Amino acid sequence: MSLQTITLAHTQGFCAGVDSAIEIVHLALAKYGAPLYVRHEIVHNTSVIRDFELQGVVFIEDLSDVPDNTTVIFSAHGTAPEVHAQANLRGLKIIDATCPLVTKVHRQALKFSERGVQTIVIGHRGHQELLGTSGYIDPALLFIVETVQDVDSLVLDVQKPIGYLTQTTLSIDDTRHMIARLKERFPTVEGPTKANICYATQNRQDSIKELAEICDVVVVCGSPKSSNSNRLRETAANMGVPSYIIDTVEELDFSWFEGKVHLGLTSGASVPRYVVDAVVACLKTRYPTIQINEETTPEVGIRFPIPAI
Template sequence: MNIQVTEQAGAQPTEISQADAKPELTIRLCGPRGFCAGVDRAIQIVVLALKQYGAPVYVRHEIVHNRYVVEGLEAKGAIFVEELNEIPAEHRQQPVVFSAHGVPKSVPEDAQSRNLFYLDATCPLVSKVHKQAMRHQRLGRHVILIGHAGHPEVIGTMGQLPEGTVSLVETIADADVYTPIDPDNLGYVTQTTLSVDDTAGVIARLQERFPNLTAPSADSICYATTNRQEAVKQAAEGCDLFITVGAPNSSNSKRLVEVALRAGAKHSILVQRASELNWDEIGDIRTLGISAGASAPEVIVDEIIEAFRARFDAKVELAITTEETENFLVNRELRDVPLTQEDMAWVNGVRPLSV
């Protein structure tokens, strides 16, 4: 892990009374953290659609699992719905965007039957899992999807396949009792946002029980999930508190909370905004770790760091494990629409605090 020490900006007063002195705090700021390329692309699609077509732009389900992002897009003119029948007839010429988590095949079919213009913001790595699952099924294998029941990504992946051709396995306990019709003709894929370690255990148990189980052609867990978990593993040991910025319905953010505890953080919490911080519970800490889920904006990371700087004499260490260069193109219909730094400042922030 590469640790870079960043001193606080600003001159220090020459004399500080002992009563007024802030306690010292080291903040280990993980990198990579926050938006992945798929989330960045999905948000850009909504922003660009608003610029190109004007408000309202409808979005089926939360574009990503983060209330700050959703509310920010609502303020710009996006309207979030759970089903396409919620779009009023007079707005059917306005675009509807499908979320980054992906949708069942039935959703674009429904949109076409309603003569809706839709933009698919499904993460390309989720689309890759869809293709892997369909390939298994096309080759006659029953598909095992390792994932969390009810998660939109899982619903979308299962919805790519005919009924009865895919089974959901969540845990090692599920793998122990899973009873397929043809145990020699199975293939698996995984949800992209799972814990790498937990998933490895489930896969190992399935392979132990079904030696002919066919793996996908490439790892289903996305690069960003893996990178963020590895960064947390490296930074969390010895932290009095580890904070993951993210939403309670964000699968990858919740996994980071668990990873931090396993890696040696004394306490690990999930926080959406600085206003949620309970300072009485935080108490007297000396080392704080911070990361952010793949759907959490950098501006909230900055907000939380500033909240600690208001109460502590804070020194930030950038705990970097790798650099990410991935970038996914937006839909062809939007590629000629200019996107400026100002268009995205509400989520990316304007100060270079970040890795």
């Protein structure tokens, strides 16, 4: 028995935030030329980063690596206000490629701290988005949780206001459990009506759940740092389907498909389509009679504004 079908997730690949961030770098390259400095990987995808590096984009973490009187682009994941302040102090021209849906979370964080709300941020410690969002919260009011156990360990002053925010790219199911536990422990906790999980994360997770119902193995294209890609793999794995994540086609391992018939293939919100196409082409070579199933995405026409370059 060998693979007979590949079904592509109907919603996958670039979201509007990633699309905008990438367009911003292209426009800035056209206007300012190379070298062009970007603080942090513009989006978490190895192929995108490599392509930009070949065009003269320099990815840095520390602003001290940016020469004076130059332009710096801030990545889609959002940047803490202290980094904006440092860049302003240096006189650097900032082009901010933060996704507007992340900016919305920053605004909520800021409002909470202005009101003295103890703010629980549900997310992954060390992830760039969380670092940026945390920067908008008074450190004395900031509590980061990654698991239900972390929620159980929280020590808060119940006489004072309590609120929560979430990273935009989390697992919907994991977040739901943590929020439910938060509400149990702190019935007055304030939060967004739903988690701050963005439309792209929601749609891609819904889509992989559909795939996992009809496939006996799943492959997700996505880079190791990509939160939403990792959550896609976990979502399918939690449904009992063997699931693998690959950064590029070279990481494909045919032993995963032994005894399998229906492969589901998807990609995270920062993955260019050519990465998925390369996987499909490779599988077609290996399994010449394989049938490819793909539906059109319902996610069309979503565009975010581009800032002045």
